[in-house]
Amino acid sequence: NAGVMQNPRHLVRRRGQEARLRCSPMKGHSHVYWYRQLPEEGLKFMVYLQKENIIDESGMPKERFSAEFPKEGPSILRIQQVVRGDSAAYFCASSPTQGSWEKLFFGSGTQLSVL
Amino acid sequence: AQSVTQLDSQVPVFEEAPVELRCNYSSSVSVYLFWYVQYPNQGLQLLLKYLSGSTLVESINGFEAEFNKSQTSFHLRKPSVHISDTAEYFCAVSEGSGGSNYKLTFGKGTLLTVNP
Numbered sequence: 001n002a003g004v005m006q007n008p009r010h011l012v013r014r015r016g017q018e019a020r021l022r023c024s025p026m027k028g029h030s031h032v033y034w035y036r037q038l039p040e041e042g043l044k045f046m047v048y049l050q051k052e053n054i055i056d057e058s059g060m061p062k063e064r065f066s067a068e069f070p071k072e073g074p075s076i077l078r079i080q081q082v083v084r085g086d087s088a089a090y091f092c093a094s095s096p097t098q099g100s101w102e103k104l105f106f107g108s109g110t111q112l113s114v115l
Numbered sequence: 116a117q118s119v120t121q122l123d124s125q126v127p128v129f130e131e132a133p134v135e136l137r138c139n140y141s142s143s144v145s146v147y148l149f150w151y152v153q154y155p156n157q158g159l160q161l162l163l164k165y166l167s168g169s170t171l172v173e174s175i176n177g178f179e180a181e182f183n184k185s186q187t188s189f190h191l192r193k194p195s196v197h198i199s200d201t202a203e204y205f206c207a208v209s210e211g212s213g214g215s216n217y218k219l220t221f222g223k224g225t226l227l228t229v230n231p
Contacts, residue, residue, distance in 0.1 A: 042121075
């Protein structure tokens with residue numbers, strides 16, 4: 001049973017381009033969470049999704065950021081018109097149910113660098 | 116709102132020495148507390164957690180942490196560290212039984228470096 005898979009591992013974009021980050025949850029997990037880690041900061045919650053539904057997006061910037069978790073395929077975090085301040089590590093986690101702490105697993109993250 | 120403070124960004128120690136990584140939190144509601152570990156190029160892994168019951172919790176690799184409600188602390192300790200314990204350690208908090216019991220608030224992390 002593979003863990004939470006995130007790709008790409010590293011992503012380089014120029015200002016104004018779009019960034020798409022992918023997260024494949026563990027098999028049997030239908031709950032996905034995205035976190036962002038800015039340099040010298042702790043991880044900060046961005047969004048919580050359950051298949052085809054956004055449950056909580058209170059941590060998402062109001063503009064340029066969106067997330068989806070379709071019925072089929074990975075969860076996608078999309079950042080439009082990236083700026084240098086978007087440079088960060090983006091982590092995805094998954095769980096089989098809400099609040100199942102022993103079964104919450106994180107991916108290795110995507111390091112986004114904006115030039 | 117909740118917050119987590121990890122007082123030390125880096126902790127260098129020698130192998131077989133004891134170590135304590137400090138964590139303090141603030142919250143207006145009851146909380147669950149966690150320590151996660153991140154080895155190089157890997158995702159975060161749950162090291163140990165406090166949900167209820169005994170305030171002293173232990174991991175399988177010799178770490179322990181004690182929930183101190185009066186001091187709002189959850190410090191991580193190990194009596195004798197190994198080279199393989201070198202990693203970044205994150206303290207995190209979540210609402211205990213509230214509607215947002217899926218959301219973690221993390222500290223900035225402490226890099227533990229164990230030297231031979």
